[in-house]
Amino acid sequence: MGKKGERGARDKAAALEEEARNAARKAEQGEEEYQCGGILEQDFAELCARAGFQEIPRVVTRPHGGHPAAALPEESDPPVEPSLLAQIQSKYSYFRPALQVELEHEDPKSAREVFIRGWKVEEKMLSVLAKCLPALSHLQGLHFWKAGLTDLTFASLLALLPTCTNLRGCSPPPPPPPPPPCRTLAVEGNxxxxxxxxxxxxxxxxxxxxxxxxxxxxxxxxxxxxxxxxxxxxxxxxxxxxxxxxxxxxxxxxxxxxxxxxxxxxxxxxxxxxxxxxxxxxxxxxxxxxxxxLTHTEVVERRRLLLEKESQERGRLPQRQPDVKSERPSSHVSNTAIDKLQPAKVTKALNKKKEKELAKKEEKEKALMSMVQAATVAQAKKEEAKQGKKAVPPAEQKPVRGKGTKSGPKDKRVQVQEVEVTEPTETVNPLLxxxxxxxxxxxxxxxxxxxxxxxxxxxxxxxxxxxxxxxxxxxxxxxxxxxxxxxxxxxxxxxxxxxxxxxxxxxxxxxxxxxxxxxxxxxxxxxxxxxxxxxxx
The missing domain is CATH 3.80.10.10 (Ribonuclease Inhibitor)
Structure with a gap:
């Protein structure tokens, strides 16, 4: 076991050194980072070559909804008898690693599904896929069948998924917006x-x-x-x-x-x-x-949610405004504490003055109200005479806001209800x-x-x-x-x-x-x- 561990450590160190040498070589030659163009066959081959793969898996078009066996092209009979090695290679070419792609239509940029079947995907290959898959704007699904995934490579796959925009639910900008993708992931035999x-x-x-x-x-x-x-x-x-x-x-x-x-x-x-x-x-x-x-825990949670819902509904209800008649002037409220400290004679005199002032204010308010009512009635009669129609009942009239108008408590209550109806409905908790x-x-x-x-x-x-x-x-x-x-x-x-x-x-x-x-x-x-x-x- 110790020899195997040492051998694995040496192999890993050699791989890291090779990657470092490749990075240094690219830096010396001034090689720019490859920009994927959305054609999986070209991008995958170029990225595999830059990553140092000796054998690059083929990219094979898979018919829409077809059997995996139909993904590979048919072998044509060669005009000349091949050698034994060529015969063996052509016979077992089906079992070579291949990246199967299902296209949305004939455009090579419309890769819809990507299938990896029957060959081991390592961390190095996942790093290549992490670069070329996000460039596929039509990608809807990834399928890994007996791909030899481990807990380490599975973690890399989890990091890869959010980078695929269509698997994340993002659509290309309009016009016109495409239908939402299926966002499918299949991990079988792993x-x-x-x-x-x-x-x-x-x-x-x-x-x-x-x-x-x-x-x-x-x-x-x-x-x-x-x-x-x-x-x-x-x-x-x-x-x-x-x-x-x-x-x-x-x-x-x-x-x-x-x-x-x-x-x-x-x-x-x-x-x-x-x-x-x-x-x-x-x-x-x-x-x-x-x-x-429900269990005891679920019952307790249900009660908590009900109380929270009731408090939210109370907060949404409009507060009741006090009537004008019962509202006391600020001067009278502020002087109540002073009245207790003053002598009885002084307080009686002040009370008489305040009563007179209040009476004068009430008379002025009544006069203003009568004038306003008379003006509104006269204006309504003029409008009826012009239009030749009956006045619409107050219950059917629509509220019109002017500069000097104020909405009462009933108007506010109606407005709040309308807003609540137009707001999008949230998902109801099953406990509610x-x-x-x-x-x-x-x-x-x-x-x-x-x-x-x-x-x-x-x-x-x-x-x-x-x-x-x-x-x-x-x-x-x-x-x-x-x-x-x-x-x-x-x-x-x-x-x-x-x-x-x-x-x-x-x-x-x-x-x-x-x-x-x-x-x-x-x-x-x-x-x-x-x-x-x-x-x-």
């Missing part, structure tokens, strides 16, 4: 010992679709991901689908993910196919999709959803945002099927149908290839109910369960 996949669901991440199939994700890794999804204030709000198929998740991991769905209201699709989930995990998942009771109190507990209606749940090829029996049947029946009776207002609930539920009898009436009933809710039914096609099982998805 198990990580430190279980770092939960870092993809951080607050700074803006991925929408995350595929983590065949990564040996266990219950501990699923627990870390569940914590990231359940964190209400720091969870990734843009993540709408997660694929955790073909992993090692059992009932414990399914329970962690079910607890995350209690408060997560952004996830639309969750795939847990080909795992080791039994009835216990199925019951937990079914529980959060229907009405569930309408609750039901029974048996001394607080029940929420459950997660009605999740649209698709895939539990194909697990270990669920008839017990788990009955729990899901109850949930489906409840959602159909309470949740509005597709196209209606509000959450819709499950539209697809995949439970095929589990441990229940082939003639299970419960499974048949679930299939019958879900077929009515499927937004994209296929006429004359096989059921969804059989189709997915046959395709291996």
């Amino acid at each position: 198990p990580l010992p430190e279980r770092s996949f939960y870092k993809l669901i951080s607050e700074d991440s803006t991925l929408a679709h995350l595929c983590l199939r065949n990564n040996e994700i266990d219950d501990e890794a699923a627990g870390l991901m569940g914590q990231a999804l359940a964190a209400l204030r720091s969870s990734h709000k843009g993540l709408v689908s997660i694929n955790l198929s073909c992993n090692h998740i059992t009932d414990v991991g399914a329970t962690h993910l079910a607890n995350a769905l209690r408060l997560n209201r952004s996830l639309l699709s969750l795939s847990l196919a080909s795992n080791r989930i039994g009835d216990e995990g199925a019951l937990k998942l079914a529980e959060v999709l229907g009405p569930f009771a 959803e309408p609750a039901e109190h029974r048996d001394g507990k607080v029940f929420l209606p459950g997660n009605q945002v999740l649209l698709y749940l895939n539990l194909l090829r697990n270990q669920i029996t008839e017990v788990g099927l009955k729990a899901f049947l109850a949930v489906v029946e409840h959602q159909i009776s309470r949740v509005p149908p597709p196209g209606g207002k509000g959450p819709t609930g499950l539209l697809r539920l995949s439970l095929g290839k589990n441990n229940y009898p082939a003639d299970s009436k419960t499974f048949a009933r679930i299939q019958e109910l879900m077929a009515l809710r499927d937004p994209l039914p296929k006429a004359g096609a096989r059921p969804l369960e059989e189709e997915q099982a046959a395709s291996g998805t």
